[in-house]
Amino acid sequence: MKRASILLAGAAAVLPVALLNAQTVVPSGAAEFAPPAAEMVLTRTIHRSLTGGKELLARRRYAVRIVPDGAGYRVDGQLIDCAVEAPAALQAIAELERKRPESGPFPLLLDATGRIVEATASRSTDAVRQGAALVTSRVAQSALSLAEKAQAETFLSALAARGASGAEWPRDLFRPAPGHRSEVKRLTLPGGGEGTVTVSTAARTSSANGLLEAIERVVVTDMGGDRRETREEWSLSASTS
DSSP states (O other): OOHHHHHHHHHHTTHHHHHHHHHOOOOTTOOOOOOOSSOEEEEEEEEEEOGGGOEEEEEEEEEEEEEEETTEEEEEEEEEEEEEEOOGGGHHHHHHHHHSOOOOSOSEEEOTTSOBOHHHHTOOOHHHHHHHHHHHHHHHHSOOOHHHHHHHHHHHHHHHHHHHHTOSSOTTTTSOOOEEEEEEEEEEOTTSOEEEEEEEEEEEEOTTTOOEEEEEEEEEEEETTEEEEEEEEEEEEEOOO
């Protein structure tokens, strides 16, 4: 695959995230948003498919606390731990990802309904872009094969695009609409071809206050026959500390 197509595939993976952020709404009849004051653990796991049926997995856990702030709420948080799993050929990339600065976008501001305020959702993450640029440079100088470098570039381009777009953390993360939904977006590729981005989301929330319990979002990009899948899982649970 040419470099332009690789970068396009990575960038396409973030388009539906912005689409969902714009369209999600708090369901009518939902219980009043009243998050607990106790500390909780927010876990985010990303599975990215690679060529040959292989996968790159990154999991980060954050200690978070949601506190009243003006007419809404503020989410304070800090990274607890990070785990990255990758094929043997990409262990160097996995190690760099483990060490990549990623403290999250905290503090986050929520409105009275529990949605992330747009101003904080669109905050630029310079650390993400700088980290991606550093790893890209090291990948180019590494002894990886062309195929392995292509896999790494796909991952890094998606990472950089997410950081630049500010759409990495969905606005309805802490109060998603429960149930299943699916959307398809069609893209025009260089040369006149057509690609698709399909996003499927399944969410479970607390019946007491609508707070996130678990959500899974699967993004499938098909760039003229090159099919890639990214699965993102979030969960919010009581802290055991």
